[in-house]
Amino acid sequence: DRTKIDAIAVGDFPIDSHTYKYVGGIGLEGNFIAFNPPFHIPYNALIPKNVDGLIVTSAISSTHVAYGSIRMEPLRMLMGQVAGTAAHFAIIENIEIRNVDVNRLQLSLLDQKDAICSFDDVTPSHWAFKYINMIGIKNITRCLPDIYGGTNPWFPDRNITRAEFAVFMVRTFRFPIDTSGTDFSDVPPTYWAYKEIKTMRNRGIMLGDGTNFYPENSITNAEAAVASVRSKGYSLADPLAPSFSDVPKNHWAYKEIETATVHGLYTPGGNFYPNNNATRAEAARLSFLLSS
Numbered sequence: 001d002r003t004k005i006d007a008i009a010v011g012d013f014p015i016d017s018h019t020y021k022y023v024g025g026i027g028l029e030g031n032f033i034a035f036n037p038p039f040h041i042p043y044n045a046l047i048p049k050n051v052d053g054l055i056v057t058s059a060i061s062s063t064h065v066a067y068g069s070i071r072m073e074p075l076r077m078l079m080g081q082v083a084g085t086a087a088h089f090a091i092i093e094n095i096e097i098r099n100v101d102v103n104r105l106q107l108s109l110l111d112q113k114d115a116i117c118s119f120d121d122v123t124p125s126h127w128a129f130k131y132i133n134m135i136g137i138k139n140i141t142r143c144l145p146d147i148y149g150g151t152n153p154w155f156p157d158r159n160i161t162r163a164e165f166a167v168f169m170v171r172t173f174r175f176p177i178d179t180s181g182t183d184f185s186d187v188p189p190t191y192w193a194y195k196e197i198k199t200m201r202n203r204g205i206m207l208g209d210g211t212n213f214y215p216e217n218s219i220t221n222a223e224a225a226v227a228s229v230r231s232k233g234y235s236l237a238d239p240l241a242p243s244f245s246d247v248p249k250n251h252w253a254y255k256e257i258e259t260a261t262v263h264g265l266y267t268p269g270g271n272f273y274p275n276n277n278a279t280r281a282e283a284a285r286l287s288f289l290l291s292s
Contacts (some may be wrong), residue, residue, distance in 0.1 A: 003136075003143050006041035006102045008109060009078040014148065017068035030064060035148040038118050041070065043086075043105065046079060048096045055083045055097050063164040078114065085109060093292050104291075106137065112244040117143035119154040128156055128281035131288040140171040140287055156281035163215035165194040165224060165283055168207055169231045170196040172287045178202045184213040191215065221282075222274035225265070230285050234263060243268035265289055266278040 022031035045061045048054050048178070057079040068276055086110050090097040106116060110133055113124035117136035122129055132154060138144030145152040160168075163218045169175070179198045183189070187197050195214055200206040206227050208214060219227075229236070235254040242248055253274060261268050265286060 002037060002039040003139060004040040004042040005139075006043040007137050007143075008043045008046075008082045008102075009041040009107065009114070010037040010038055010118050010144065011041060011072075011075050012118065012148075012262065013068055013069050013072045015065060015068040017065050020064055020164075021041060023236055024054060024185050030111055035149050036069060036143045036162060037150065039069070040116075040144070041075065041079065043100075043102050044083070046082065052096050052098070056235070057085060058082045058115075068109060081112070081114065082109065085107075085112070106134065110134070117154055118145060120151050122154050122156055125157060126281070127266050128284050131284040132156060133169075135172075135284050135287045138171075138291060140168060140282070140291070148267065150278065154280070154282070157279055159218035159277040160280045160283045162206065162219045162223070163187075163191075164280070165219045165227060165278070166215075167193050167196045167202045168283055169205065169227060170199050172291050173231055175199050175203065175231075184211065186212045187215055200227070203230075218277035219283075220274060221272060221276050221278050222247075222251075222257065222277045222284060224283065225260045225274075226253050226256040228265060228290060229259045232263075232290055234259050237262045244270065244272035246271045 008028050015034040015036050017030055041060070046055050046057065048056060058076055060070065060079070082105070086097055086100045086105055089100045089105065099176045109116065109128065110130040115124065115133060117133045119132065122132050130221050132141070141154070170177075177199050179195055181198070181202055184197065184201070187194055191197070193215060197206070197215060200207050201208070201213070206213070219232065237259040238255050239258055242254070243258055247254055251274065257266070257272060257274065260266055266272065
């Protein structure tokens with residue numbers, strides 16, 4: 001598994017393994033090149049197993065073969081930045097460096113514009129850079145290309161479909177797959193998100209119109225708020241004064257939107273634009289906040 005939950009850097013260089021066994025001055029074993037896909041460096045690989053107060057940034061825990069890819073200068077520089085950031089947290093919190101909160105460390109590295117996933121179109125300047133990387137680390141979305149030199153476009157500003165949002169929610173909450181019961185007419189068992197859509201239906205979260213789910217339709221901001229609140233299981237809020245000028249008390253999703261706002265999923269004030277379509281980047285932010 002190339003994706004690690006405690007990832008702190010991405011490696012993207014072929015395995016260039018050097019000879020380690022010589023006989024009579026002739027290299028016999030260990031020398032080869034393999035074009036492996038990008039991979040994660042886990043934080044634990046930098047922490048000696050039985051030594052406290054130490055973090056290693058070059059001779060990390062790996063095999064000889066793996067080190068043929070890890071040893072490159074860009075990765076060493078990244079691991080040095082990780083070590084400095086982790087040491088800072090260990091000092092200010094007066095804890096062993098092995099006990100540093102990896103989630104906090106990852107967020108700090110992302111705030112420093114260090115990518116922990118490899119996306120073609122999610123640069124550090126994108127407003128959702130941190131959220132998209134974090135849900136990639138958590139395996140909610142694909143984090144790394146499948147092959148060496150491969151692409152991994154994410155389309156952050158594209159509208160997210162109802163099918164995609166259903167998949168996001170199932171993966172965010174690790175819902176057990178449940179395909180029991182009646183199928184939607186427009187979601188056959190061969191559909192790519194069939195299992196997740198059925199799971200969301202069976203949990204009473206995304207119900208469509210009872211007959212159809214409309215999987216390829218974009219999900220609106222109001223629908224995304226409702227699905228998020230139902231997935232999390234929040235008790236519904238019903239404040240006297242609306243938080244948004246375009247979501248009055250008689251709006252069909254008023255309570256869910258207000259509930260999501262109370263729990264920090266949205267910032268009150270101005271307009272909510274309930275009928276606008278949500279983007280993949282906005283869905284990534286929701287997924288991150290709901291899983292934190």
